[in-house]
Amino acid sequence: MSNHFEKYGWVSFLSYIADSRIFDISGMNSIDAAKHTKLYPILVWASEKKEKEELIASYYERLNKK
């Protein structure tokens, strides 16, 4: 994963945001829509999503251990 991120850098993050389609704008493709969106809401959304995914992963890990 880290090798992938090293190679593709921030473009990888752009595709992650675009894939979510959360920031889609009518008349634009998802990539352009993500680019035109303000930075602040994107970073806050991505931070919250990451934290949520970590919490869920941690929950299932504890379930599997039981």
Next chain:
Amino acid sequence: MKIIHDGRTYVYPMSLTEITLGQAIELEDKIRTKQEDYKTQIDQEEDKEQKQLIQLQWQLENAVDSFSFYTGISSQEVKSNFDVLQIVQAYNAAQNIQAEESKQLNDEKEFEFNNELWCIESYELTPKSKMTFNEFLTAKEMVRQMQELGQGNTNSLLYLCCVYLRKHDEPFTEELIDEDGERMELMRSLPMNIALSVGFFLTSITNLYLKDLLSLREVQETQG
């Protein structure tokens, strides 16, 4: 600094205000291979005296290359026909002045350049922040690619100035980073005191971003 030789006057820049970003990039590109060779020699040399000799030789080459670049006189002619001690003294004096000027750079956001007022937009990351994802992404990706290609930091600074140093209320567009575009050409003529101020400001803002946001923390860990 003016140097008179054989009836001709040559000007050697001392201050950051006298050197353009384009000149700094050209000089860096010109001497990059030599710098890397000297660094390797010093790292590999175990004998302390030999190491010092190599460092002195490196300093001399730097002084000659710098003088040659800014005056237009070939390195060969500089070494043959000029008082090399005078060249080294001028080079060291310039380096000291520029180092002092760099220390005095503060987080200034407005600059007068090319008879216009330029500013680094306020990039505090708040809900009111105007910066788009494209602007942030473009700058980060360009710097990453420059580093991957082995381009110097000064080259990266050119692109960062194109993205972040704009006329008041001018929006970001991708034309600003067009390599053959007017903006890139104009930024090459930016005096180094302004270019370094932009770099200084962006460094402090970037550190702020990386500290506060979880989504960027992974990037920081990955990129070291």
